[in-house]
Amino acid sequence: MSGEFRSGFAGLIGRPNAGKSTLLNRLVGQKVAIMSAKPQTTRNKILGVLTGAAYQIVFLDTPGLHKPHHQLGEYMVTVARNTLDEVDVVLYVVDAAEEPGAGEKYIIAQLQAVAVPVILVLNKMDLVAGPTLVQREEFFRARLDVAAVRAVSALDGTNLDTLPELIVSYLPPGPQYYPPEMVTDQPEKFVMAELIREKVLQTTREEVPHAVAVVVAEIVARPNGYLYVDAVIYVERDSQKGIIIGAGGQRLKEIGGQARREIESLLGSKIFLNLRVRVKKNWRRQELTLRQLGYDRRLIQ
Numbered sequence: 001m002s003g004e005f006r007s008g009f010a011g012l013i014g015r016p017n018a019g020k021s022t023l024l025n026r027l028v029g030q031k032v033a034i035m036s037a038k039p040q041t042t043r044n045k046i047l048g049v050l051t052g053a054a055y056q057i058v059f060l061d062t063p064g065l066h067k068p069h070h071q072l073g074e075y076m077v078t079v080a081r082n083t084l085d086e087v088d089v090v091l092y093v094v095d096a097a098e099e100p101g102a103g104e105k106y107i108i109a110q111l112q113a114v115a116v117p118v119i120l121v122l123n124k125m126d127l128v129a130g131p132t133l134v135q136r137e138e139f140f141r142a143r144l145d146v147a148a149v150r151a152v153s154a155l156d157g158t159n160l161d162t163l164p165e166l167i168v169s170y171l172p173p174g175p176q177y178y179p180p181e182m183v184t185d186q187p188e189k190f191v192m193a194e195l196i197r198e199k200v201l202q203t204t205r206e207e208v209p210h211a212v213a214v215v216v217a218e219i220v221a222r223p224n225g226y227l228y229v230d231a232v233i234y235v236e237r238d239s240q241k242g243i244i245i246g247a248g249g250q251r252l253k254e255i256g257g258q259a260r261r262e263i264e265s266l267l268g269s270k271i272f273l274n275l276r277v278r279v280k281k282n283w284r285r286q287e288l289t290l291r292q293l294g295y296d297r298r299l300i301q
Helices: 020-028 071-083 102-111 130-141 163-168 188-204 238-245 247-267 287-292
Strands: 006-014 046-051 055-061 089-095 118-123 148-151 213-221 227-235 271-279
Touching: 006 020, 006 102, 020 046, 020 055, 020 089, 055 163, 089 102, 089 130, 118 130, 118 163, 130 148, 148 163, 188 213, 188 227, 188 238, 188 247, 227 238, 227 247, 238 247, 238 271, 247 271
Parallel strands: 006 055, 006 089, 089 118, 118 148, 227 271
Antiparallel strands: 046 055, 213 227
């Protein structure tokens, strides 16, 4: 690699729950994408920036590629597919602990038409024996022309120290797109809403799957130095509303406490977080409601 500054865009593609968001957060050194054991946690394209002395990598984390079952699912898949046309290199993130199946073959078919280099990232190597990793690599190499392969653990950081250098080797000479201290371009309201949604997913476990959206309605600086944050949690059914609120409001209080602490840590300031829960019936299947909640396919096509 020459001494000139290199920069470009790297798209993270893979099945739901392959660990793309965990990988992104680990690479940029800060939480910019929410994480959950539930598939399809990421709904929008999340931008993360990693700047070194001679390079800048702009990562685009996408929703997992999957067969959509509702309007929200179609929006997510459109976001992921469009990213393939915007990047200089693709990081195909695979859960190496899982036997490749129809889902991986579907993504391979999408990537076969991609004109840019594809780096295969075999994630979760901490859960896989060496011979199995070799089998996984052979499976993907037999079906896809990959530029390079790297086995990593996004969870504990194994083998991630040299991954940026590998990515940069496929980037062209270019400018520094963002200031060196910047790690994401997501607006404050979006980041807050995503952190709240993460706590809902983690706290409710399997009881409330993905029928949850969060909108931060208002942020106001108070004279006492606190930020007043008013946020609305939307669900699809009254029963889901009851689950999130919990007996005597305890679960909503727990969600709010966890979200408040993480937002305060991220912003470096005290906040007062007011959470409300509302029902928008079948919002994932309604185009107009999706637009109102920030998932507008017209903006990405």
